[in-house]
Amino acid sequence: MNYYLITNAAISLFALVGFIYGVVTSIKKKQPLYYIMIVASVGTTAFSRLLEVVYMWTTEEYFDGFHIGILGTIATFLFIFTANFGTMDTIGDDHSKRLMKYRIIALVAPVVVASFFVPIALSKANLSTKISFGAIYIVMMASTYFNLKHLILPDVDYGIIKCIRGYNALMLCYSVLFALERIALVYNQDIMLYVVTSLIAVDSLLIVPVLRKGASKWTI
Amino acid sequence: MDNLTYVLFICMAVPIGLSLFLLEGKVRQTMVFVFIGICCCLFISEINGVILNHFDNNVFYVTTIFTPITEEIIKAIPVLFYAYAISSKRRRLLTISLATGLGFALLENLIILVGDIDSVTIWWALGRGFASSLMHGLCTAAVGFGLSLITQRKKLFISGTFSLLLLAMTVHAIFNCLVQSEYPFLGLLLPVLSYIPIIVIQYRNRKKEKLSQASKTAEKEA
Numbered sequence: 001m002n003y004y005l006i007t008n009a010a011i012s013l014f015a016l017v018g019f020i021y022g023v024v025t026s027i028k029k030k031q032p033l034y035y036i037m038i039v040a041s042v043g044t045t046a047f048s049r050l051l052e053v054v055y056m057w058t059t060e061e062y063f064d065g066f067h068i069g070i071l072g073t074i075a076t077f078l079f080i081f082t083a084n085f086g087t088m089d090t091i092g093d094d095h096s097k098r099l100m101k102y103r104i105i106a107l108v109a110p111v112v113v114a115s116f117f118v119p120i121a122l123s124k125a126n127l128s129t130k131i132s133f134g135a136i137y138i139v140m141m142a143s144t145y146f147n148l149k150h151l152i153l154p155d156v157d158y159g160i161i162k163c164i165r166g167y168n169a170l171m172l173c174y175s176v177l178f179a180l181e182r183i184a185l186v187y188n189q190d191i192m193l194y195v196v197t198s199l200i201a202v203d204s205l206l207i208v209p210v211l212r213k214g215a216s217k218w219t220i
Numbered sequence: 221m222d223n224l225t226y227v228l229f230i231c232m233a234v235p236i237g238l239s240l241f242l243l244e245g246k247v248r249q250t251m252v253f254v255f256i257g258i259c260c261c262l263f264i265s266e267i268n269g270v271i272l273n274h275f276d277n278n279v280f281y282v283t284t285i286f287t288p289i290t291e292e293i294i295k296a297i298p299v300l301f302y303a304y305a306i307s308s309k310r311r312r313l314l315t316i317s318l319a320t321g322l323g324f325a326l327l328e329n330l331i332i333l334v335g336d337i338d339s340v341t342i343w344w345a346l347g348r349g350f351a352s353s354l355m356h357g358l359c360t361a362a363v364g365f366g367l368s369l370i371t372q373r374k375k376l377f378i379s380g381t382f383s384l385l386l387l388a389m390t391v392h393a394i395f396n397c398l399v400q401s402e403y404p405f406l407g408l409l410l411p412v413l414s415y416i417p418i419i420v421i422q423y424r425n426r427k428k429e430k431l432s433q434a435s436k437t438a439e440k441e442a
Binding site: 023027033036037040041043044047048050051054055057058066067068069071072074075078079081082085086087090 | 387
């Protein structure tokens, strides 16, 4: 588990850098609520991973079953869901029939995420682990739905959705990688675990700057 | 001997309660929330005691898994009530949430002091004074700050509030985990390091406000 501790520390560090960047940019210039919530989400990633690192470091064992890091991870996806559902979706989706096909296509994302849970449900992991991971997957299904929807949705007004397509693509990658990480954890696939967590670390670093680049066009 | 937790509670709550009749306005409101924080701590100490007994007094397990959840929920309830029923102004919410967290930390420090009185030193007091009070204050203040943002839209209410609570629980659990590790000073660093940038930002904001007020009065005079 030592390599996993290191990759987790890398995720925490990279996410913390992204979080600090987000906080600094928010202080320098007033940012939209959507941006602030995504920054909070990245900050939560940093803290939840830090908790896992601290726990593994102090007890020299991996959390088995439920732990507060799970709640932190749920918070990460819940912040993304809240930002998308509460702020961006109101602007991007005018609830017209014209956009119905995009809403239906976007359902592919939660279905894919749910399919990633099947191997976990069929594994020999204990019930507590399955329930904890299941709770994360449920929130992740909701957040990925909006990420995919905003990725494919044609722009209704002012090019707001178009500007943040890069960010939405990154978030979808993050969700898929996260789902793969949980599978690797349950089946003790070490190499897959290290590769996936390394990619998550890079993704965590990129999320806020990419969103910032897109969000900076909103004011033009 | 009576339950010392209640003795400590009375010693702290009575003077604060009596001072409320003399104070006015925002100061009184702040003191009310310090008082509420103390009451929250008393309530949760009983619940945590039950959980601890249930898990055979496994302090590390309970303090890293359960107490962050129970404590953050109970501290957030008065802040939530204030945000949705009284005012969602950012500055007020920050003040009252910080006051709730600090009130909570005050009684918690005393309860831990009394429970482990033989091993208490000046360094222990400094550590708990700086770290624990800041951690409780900052976690609740983070919830208060977030609430000031999410109360802008109804759609954000449920999921936003949950996200904030979960964030506070995570930070709380890191602190609890670190202070019980071989390097407890790392646990003390976490809240202190988080507090410094907040002070700097607050100082800058106040300076900006003073400058804008001065320019406004200068314009009026002109």
